[in-house]
Amino acid sequence: MRIRLLRAEGLSRANGEIARRIEAIAGTEIDPLLGERTAQNSVLHVALARNRNDGWVASMQIHLPGRKIVAMHGQGADPEAAVKDGARKIAREVKRHFAKLHAQDQFKRKSRRERLRELKASIAAMPEAARREAEDTLGALADRLRKLVERELAYLRAIGDLPAEYPTVDDVVDEALAATTAAWSPGRSSEQAWQALLRNAFRAIDREVAASRQFGEAVSLYERVPADAMDQAEAMVEEAFYEYYQPDEVVTVADMLPDEAVDVAAAAGELEGAAERAGTRAYAWQLLKDLPTAWRRAFLLAKVEGMSVAAIAAVLEVEERTAAGWLDQARAYLAARMCDAGVGAEQADAFAAVPDAAAR
Secondary structure, eight states: OEEEEEEETTOOSOHHHHHHHHHHHHHHHTHHHHOHHHHHHOEEEEEEEEOTTSOEEEEEEEEETTTEEEEEEEEESSHHHHHHHHHHHHHHHHHHHHHHHTTGGGHHHHHHHHHHHHHHHHHHTSOHHHHHHHHHHHHTTHHHHHHHHHHHHHHHHHTTSSOSSSSOHHHHHHHHHHHHHHTOOTTOOHHHHHHHHHHHHHHHHHHHHHHHHHHOOOOOTTSOOOOOHHHHHHHHHHHHHHHHOOOOSOOOHHHHSOOTTSOHHHHHHHHHHHHHHHHHHHHHHHHGGGSOHHHHHHHHHHHTTOOOHHHHHHHHTSOHHHHHHHHHHHHHHHHHHHHHTTOOHHHHHHHHOOOHHHHO
16 A cells, blocks of 8 residues: 655654654554555555644545545654554544445344354254244243233334344244243243243344444435335225225215214314324324334333333343333433423323323
């Protein structure tokens, strides 16, 4: 790698000597990441200048394969310290760029498969009776877990923490079931098994969120915009509704005429009130995506699953007072936002309310 010193303000030493020092530092921090061929064609541009605090700033820039320009600023008490700081930052970005260039962001699928293989090996080594007990207990909870995972993934995709296609609901459910089975203790109750399933499901999701944040995703400007995650979640709700509600295929004029015994004004008012309540509920559920992940999980575990604070703390792997604090903050936030939107205080408090077991 060649060094091009653009500027070295306030230094009495010859630029050649400074460039050699920079080359030595860059050779230690950056060269090993570039590879032999890339290093021969790379030029590191460096500019040294004093900052306002009598320190030094090293502005560094390098061109990488894949039409990538990495530019960083290093700071230090002297020029050498500033260059070292900048070189470390450049090295971090170079490593991240090559990881993405080599499609290492796709290796998270491979690492997940490796985890599943290890879990299945542990399951195969279990006693037959324990394995059957685990499969019977967890099998009865699989559908319930699937709904919770589907909801959690929808919220995380709506706020951009997960890509649209990975992980799937099946990916998370399979890993949670395998992890819970591998750590099975004979005699577990259904409630204990449910808490363990939730704990392992959240762990699997959090790993994927961390991996997505590390690598990110590049989206082409020419591709079709993916469907909104919240719209998909709402569509799932509609599908579940129409699975049970099937309107008549033939509608006659008689069906559209009001019954003489029906108070049309009262019926219209009732329908209007129902529509308003439905809109309020939809807005309230929409607010959940604005909550921090921990708050939202605590609230939904209490509101939807009816879990106690102790159970929520066990699932989220925190102390009870921490879980109680998250729950209180989520309830206060939702009630305040709904009141700001013009929803009555009673209705806002009713939505933010949780079962007595969780409120204690």
